[in-house]
Amino acid sequence: RIDGDRLWASLMEMAKIGATAKGGNCRLALTDLDREGRDLFVRWAEEAGCTVTVDRMGNIFARRPGTDPDARPVGAGSHLDTQPTGGKFDGVYGVLAALEVVRTLNDHDVTTRAPVEISVWTNEEGSRFPPAMIGSGVYAGVFDLDHGLSRADPDGKTIGEELKRIGYAGPEEMGSRDFGAFFEVHIEQGPILEAEEKTIGVVQGAQGQRWYEITLTGQEAHAGPTPMARRRDALVGASRIVGEVNRIGHANQPYACATVGMMQVHPNSRNTIPGRVFFTVDFRHPDDAILSKMDGELRAFAAKAAEEAGLEIELKEIWYSPPVAFAEPCVAAVQEAAAAMGFKNMPIVSGAGHDACYISRVAPTGMIFVPCEDGISHNEVENATPQDLAAGCNVLLHAMLARANA
Amino acid sequence: RIDGDRLWASLMEMAKIGATAKGGNCRLALTDLDREGRDLFVRWAEEAGCTVTVDRMGNIFARRPGTDPDARPVGAGSHLDTQPTGGKFDGVYGVLAALEVVRTLNDHDVTTRAPVEISVWTNEEGSRFPPAMIGSGVYAGVFDLDHGLSRADPDGKTIGEELKRIGYAGPEEMGSRDFGAFFEVHIEQGPILEAEEKTIGVVQGAQGQRWYEITLTGQEAHAGPTPMARRRDALVGASRIVGEVNRIGHANQPYACATVGMMQVHPNSRNTIPGRVFFTVDFRHPDDAILSKMDGELRAFAAKAAEEAGLEIELKEIWYSPPVAFAEPCVAAVQEAAAAMGFKNMPIVSGAGHDACYISRVAPTGMIFVPCEDGISHNEVENATPQDLAAGCNVLLHAMLARANA
Ligand SMILES: NC(=O)NCCC(=O)O
Ligand SMILES: NC(=O)NCCC(=O)O
Numbered sequence: 001r002i003d004g005d006r007l008w009a010s011l012m013e014m015a016k017i018g019a020t021a022k023g024g025n026c027r028l029a030l031t032d033l034d035r036e037g038r039d040l041f042v043r044w045a046e047e048a049g050c051t052v053t054v055d056r057m058g059n060i061f062a063r064r065p066g067t068d069p070d071a072r073p074v075g076a077g078s079h080l081d082t083q084p085t086g087g088k089f090d091g092v093y094g095v096l097a098a099l100e101v102v103r104t105l106n107d108h109d110v111t112t113r114a115p116v117e118i119s120v121w122t123n124e125e126g127s128r129f130p131p132a133m134i135g136s137g138v139y140a141g142v143f144d145l146d147h148g149l150s151r152a153d154p155d156g157k158t159i160g161e162e163l164k165r166i167g168y169a170g171p172e173e174m175g176s177r178d179f180g181a182f183f184e185v186h187i188e189q190g191p192i193l194e195a196e197e198k199t200i201g202v203v204q205g206a207q208g209q210r211w212y213e214i215t216l217t218g219q220e221a222h223a224g225p226t227p228m229a230r231r232r233d234a235l236v237g238a239s240r241i242v243g244e245v246n247r248i249g250h251a252n253q254p255y256a257c258a259t260v261g262m263m264q265v266h267p268n269s270r271n272t273i274p275g276r277v278f279f280t281v282d283f284r285h286p287d288d289a290i291l292s293k294m295d296g297e298l299r300a301f302a303a304k305a306a307e308e309a310g311l312e313i314e315l316k317e318i319w320y321s322p323p324v325a326f327a328e329p330c331v332a333a334v335q336e337a338a339a340a341m342g343f344k345n346m347p348i349v350s351g352a353g354h355d356a357c358y359i360s361r362v363a364p365t366g367m368i369f370v371p372c373e374d375g376i377s378h379n380e381v382e383n384a385t386p387q388d389l390a391a392g393c394n395v396l397l398h399a400m401l402a403r404a405n406a
Numbered sequence: 407r408i409d410g411d412r413l414w415a416s417l418m419e420m421a422k423i424g425a426t427a428k429g430g431n432c433r434l435a436l437t438d439l440d441r442e443g444r445d446l447f448v449r450w451a452e453e454a455g456c457t458v459t460v461d462r463m464g465n466i467f468a469r470r471p472g473t474d475p476d477a478r479p480v481g482a483g484s485h486l487d488t489q490p491t492g493g494k495f496d497g498v499y500g501v502l503a504a505l506e507v508v509r510t511l512n513d514h515d516v517t518t519r520a521p522v523e524i525s526v527w528t529n530e531e532g533s534r535f536p537p538a539m540i541g542s543g544v545y546a547g548v549f550d551l552d553h554g555l556s557r558a559d560p561d562g563k564t565i566g567e568e569l570k571r572i573g574y575a576g577p578e579e580m581g582s583r584d585f586g587a588f589f590e591v592h593i594e595q596g597p598i599l600e601a602e603e604k605t606i607g608v609v610q611g612a613q614g615q616r617w618y619e620i621t622l623t624g625q626e627a628h629a630g631p632t633p634m635a636r637r638r639d640a641l642v643g644a645s646r647i648v649g650e651v652n653r654i655g656h657a658n659q660p661y662a663c664a665t666v667g668m669m670q671v672h673p674n675s676r677n678t679i680p681g682r683v684f685f686t687v688d689f690r691h692p693d694d695a696i697l698s699k700m701d702g703e704l705r706a707f708a709a710k711a712a713e714e715a716g717l718e719i720e721l722k723e724i725w726y727s728p729p730v731a732f733a734e735p736c737v738a739a740v741q742e743a744a745a746a747m748g749f750k751n752m753p754i755v756s757g758a759g760h761d762a763c764y765i766s767r768v769a770p771t772g773m774i775f776v777p778c779e780d781g782i783s784h785n786e787v788e789n790a791t792p793q794d795l796a797a798g799c800n801v802l803l804h805a806m807l808a809r810a811n812a
Binding site: 084253274 | 782
């Protein structure tokens with residue numbers, strides 16, 4: 001059994017880096033604070049006897065050796081970056097739970113046939129550098145390395161430059177780990193486990209996602225002397241599309257999610273009609289056919305709304321991540337570990353994307369969910385109980401042991 | 407007759423300060439660039455023999471003496487600050503046309519009974535420090551001095567601090583000039599004169615304005631695993647209100663204008679449901695009763711929309727500027743000057759607020775409009791012809807002379 005107090009203490013220690021006023025974290029990818037978080041992890045991993053390597057996307061790997069030199073490592077991990085007003089558990093829990101597994105194996109002098117390896121994936125949130133899960137995506141060959149390194153934040157700084165700046169542009173080539181299995185434990189970030197009163201979600205897969213960037217261009221003009229009939233107001237057009245995105249989400253229930261999370265109005269002056277609006281759309285559905293239908297609905301409405309308002313429109317789909325099904329042996333290992341330890345559990349489909357989604361393309365992969373308070377995540381008030389976090393970590397330990405000695 | 411080439415050359419010289427890529431200007435109130443523009447004006451005014459004084463709100467006055475020591479000065483002026491992506495003429499033209507009047511009087515050794523005085527009013531645009539026309543508003547006693555000095559920009563810097571920083575916190579008390587008459591010449595900023603093929607608009611008054619700030623608060627949550635039915639999305643609520651503001655504008659024709667110019671989404675992350683949205687509303691109408699009706703419609707809809715979306719709402723009216731009627735003798739002086747010089751002219755009501763609107767509370771006031779290309783203002787492409795600008799300046803000269811020798 002893992003040490004739940006030690007796990008909790010490590011989570012609270014990491015949460016001091018980029019702590020926010022309302023009890024959350026702001027540790028955006030590849031900022032100085034992200035570097036501090038990475039440095040702390042590397043120190044802890046080395047103290048636990050691991051060998052640390054970093055690849056060209058800044059993904060960090062910390063290995064505890066196995067007894068069989070030919071056995072492929074069993075990996076576990078997640079990410080340390082957060083949303084701008086994020087929580088203390090999203091991602092961090094998956095990294096520090098993997099560290100706790102290694103510490104527990106050390107405490108009890110357990111040897112494994114296969115090496116055990118902790119990974120920290122770069123820029124999972126996609127908040128500073130869209131899209132999400134870039135580090136694991138490049139690792140898995142979903143994006144090529146140049147594409148990954150050239151992703152830019154709103155100020156034009158690229159991942160490549162920022163990795164160099166914070167000292168995490170490593171030498172390892174992509175895809176170097178050759179995992180025999182990979183696991184990620186994560187808070188659910190939704191309300192299902194709490195509502196169903198289960199401790200463990202045995203994750204079957206993840207829904208598909210489509211991300212868009214839309215720019216509407218009209219004409220800036222004075223808000224006072226410009227008659228309503230002559231206006232080409234980009235914000236009026238954008239607002240209609242926000243309403244339609246919301247309608248599409250509601251119309252494709254159950255399961256559909258549809259969100260406009262980001263909007264920038266130009267020139268953003270009270271008495272000037274907005275000449276340009278940039279905004280993003282995030283569509284999700286576990287059924288790829290319905291996700292495509294949502295895509296069609298958005299494109300048709302947006303083109304019509306732009307035309308009716310006399311606006312130019314640029315609509316780009318910047319990310320498509322199809323629905324994922326995890327590997328049967330890993331899903332079974334999670335289910336068996338949860339059952340063996342007596343935790344109430346249920347099958348669940350992830351609403352969020354996770355590094356495990358991309359790793360599943362190159363290694364047998366599974367995920368473990370634990371409940372979070374009110375299903376709230378991507379919020380400073382994000383919370384989870386030490387008990388549930390310990391339970392998830394114990395399931396991780398036993399699922400990893402099962403695969404590492406298989 | 408004034409020197410149209412000299413006027414144009416001065417406009418183009420001033421437009422170099424804060425010039426933007428698309429041929430416009432960004433000289434936000436009380437920035438370093440605003441200081442440069444002020445310094446240039448002060449130098450020119452002193453070279454023209456004027457005595458320059460600055461009041462506690464940073465309003466600048468440049469006086470050319472008259473022959474009668476008891477005569478009250480005839481003022482003319484406008485502002486040098488611009489929108490973030492503003493034009494070369496809005497405000498600046500009114501200041502430099504008044505300077506051109508003084509230069510012309512000097513060229514021809516014309517003496518006037520009353521002094522002639524050029525004024526530059528602080529923060530007319532209201533873009534950096536809302537609301538608009540603060541310098542003239544405090545001058546006229548519409549706002550008290552502390553209120554004016556404590557207005558803050560989005561970074562929390564106040565007018566008082568910024569005036570000190572750029573060296574324009576003057577010693578003169580407010581309302582010190584005791585104008586016998588005041589004139590402001592300005593580009594129309596709307597399409598009417600161009601459509602009617604008139605050179606001069608004889609401004610009768612200005613429509614009323616109400617400015618609002620609205621904050622909607624919902625709950626940040628993850629865009630993936632948070633079911634549509636559980637969301638409290640502040641941007642979905644804000645978008646409905648943007649649509650309603652636009653509807654109110656169209657429903658109260660003729661004349662009504664209704665604009666959301668500014669919006670800030672929090673935390674503005676693609677995969678986080680917006681937890682808070684701040685936005686502004688700008689309502690205008692020449693009839694105060696209809697402006698009040700628009701106010702009522704906004705409040706009712708916004709409260710309902712917030713409730714339906716489970717959002718908290720804070721709606722503040724931050725500015726009310728009632729419709730203005732200019733003084734009959736000044737309106738007549740403008741009309742007579744235009745007619746005497748053979749310029750095609752028409753009566754017009756201003757869609758924008760101007761410093762003259764506030765000065766009209768403490769002095770007989772009139773305004774002169776000239777056409778601008780396509781009626782476009784608050785835009786880098788704002789344009790006007792040298793001929794029309796010279797015509798407006800000639801009308802200003804003769805209207806001022808009429809009042810200064812009356
Ligand atoms: N788990 C998580 O918050 N991932 C971010 C990517 C997404 O938006 O699904
Ligand atoms: N003339 C002008 O652009 N004034 C700004 C104040 C307003 O929005 O009416």
